[in-house]
Amino acid sequence: MPPAVQPIRVLVLGASLRRDSLNQRLAALAAEVVREKGSTADLANVGDFDVPFYDQDVESESGLPPGAQAFCKRVKESDAFMIASPEYNASIPGVLKNLIDWVSRSRPQPFNGKQGFLMSASPAMGGGNRGLWSLRVPLEHLGARVYPDMFSLAQAHDAFAANGRIANDLLQKRFDDTIGCFMDLVEAAKHYPGLKKQWVEFLGERPTAETDRVETSETAAA
Ligand SMILES: Cc1cc2nc3c(=O)[nH]c(=O)nc-3n(C[C@H](O)[C@H](O)[C@H](O)COP(=O)(O)O)c2cc1C
Numbered sequence: 085m086p087p088a089v090q091p092i093r094v095l096v097l098g099a100s101l102r103r104d105s106l107n108q109r110l111a112a113l114a115a116e117v118v119r120e121k122g123s124t125a126d127l128a129n130v131g132d133f134d135v136p137f138y139d140q141d142v143e144s145e146s147g148l149p150p151g152a153q154a155f156c157k158r159v160k161e162s163d164a165f166m167i168a169s170p171e172y173n174a175s176i177p178g179v180l181k182n183l184i185d186w187v188s189r190s191r192p193q194p195f196n197g198k199q200g201f202l203m204s205a206s207p208a209m210g211g212g213n214r215g216l217w218s219l220r221v222p223l224e225h226l227g228a229r230v231y232p233d234m235f236s237l238a239q240a241h242d243a244f245a246a247n248g249r250i251a252n253d254l255l256q257k258r259f260d261d262t263i264g265c266f267m268d269l270v271e272a273a274k275h276y277p278g279l280k281k282q283w284v285e286f287l288g289e290r291p292t293a294e295t296d297r298v299e300t301s302e303t304a305a306a
Contacts, residue, residue: 092123092270095162099130099169099180106205106240107212111168113248114203117263118166126158130179138185152186159187159194164270165228168203171215176222184222196227196283196299199270201263202234205243211236227283227299229273231266235259 096115098108108129115125133151136142142149148156159165170177187194200223204212213236220230235258237243243250250256285297 092163092267092274093126093161094118094123094270095126095128095158095165097128097130097165097167099167099177101131101179106237107168107170109244109248110203110205110237110240111166113250113259114166114168114263116248117260118267121264121267123267126162128158130183133183135183135186138182143189148186148190152183152190155183156187156190156194159198162198163274164199164201166201166203167219168205169212169215169219171204171206171212174214175218176215180219181222184226188222188226192299193226193283195223197281198228199266199273200228200230201266202230203236204234205237205240207239207241209238211238211240225285231269233262233265235262
């Protein structure tokens, strides 16, 4: 008999603090699509994880603040993550980068080996896509498997229907199908975890105790 299929759990994060955030709407829609496909979505907002500016002195004295610990826990409890992030000045919003920096200090490092999907929404024609290329960099540095396709909703102030879905049916279908492809990959990664994985933060540097940050399959799975 084939093994019972466990539902996939996906953390879906909106990365804008703004009350009427377009990106939070996109995150909510992504969570709905994940649920429609039979999986579990854990919808969150970056404001749920209130942390001070990263300061290594604060970390040395007090460890990770509660907001960072809570976010680490939510990432670790998930098989994958999705982030809908605004583009600020063609790059990543500071509040999101700050949270990633805090999380990167946790061991085992939660992003290592996680499948990730990036989205953005902007009133501009580019949909905030340039910001996602910036967001990809720290996440890939931390060992996340960031999906090649990224969904950037252009003219987002005009793109949603009253029911929260994308007004253009074909665009909504592309959104659904892309998330479906991502979920297939997450499922494959969850059920076939036999691949050896390692994360060496500064691969190619002469190994020293001071700079080495290494995780292998065994420690990453903890
Ligand atoms: C500081 C700042 C910088 C911005 N830079 C960009 C940008 O580079 N590209 C872009 O498409 N939109 C830019 N915008 C507009 C945002 O895309 C727009 O405010 C969007 O609604 C923010 O996302 P949210 O609705 O989820 O809060 C910027 C907005 C702010 C406040």
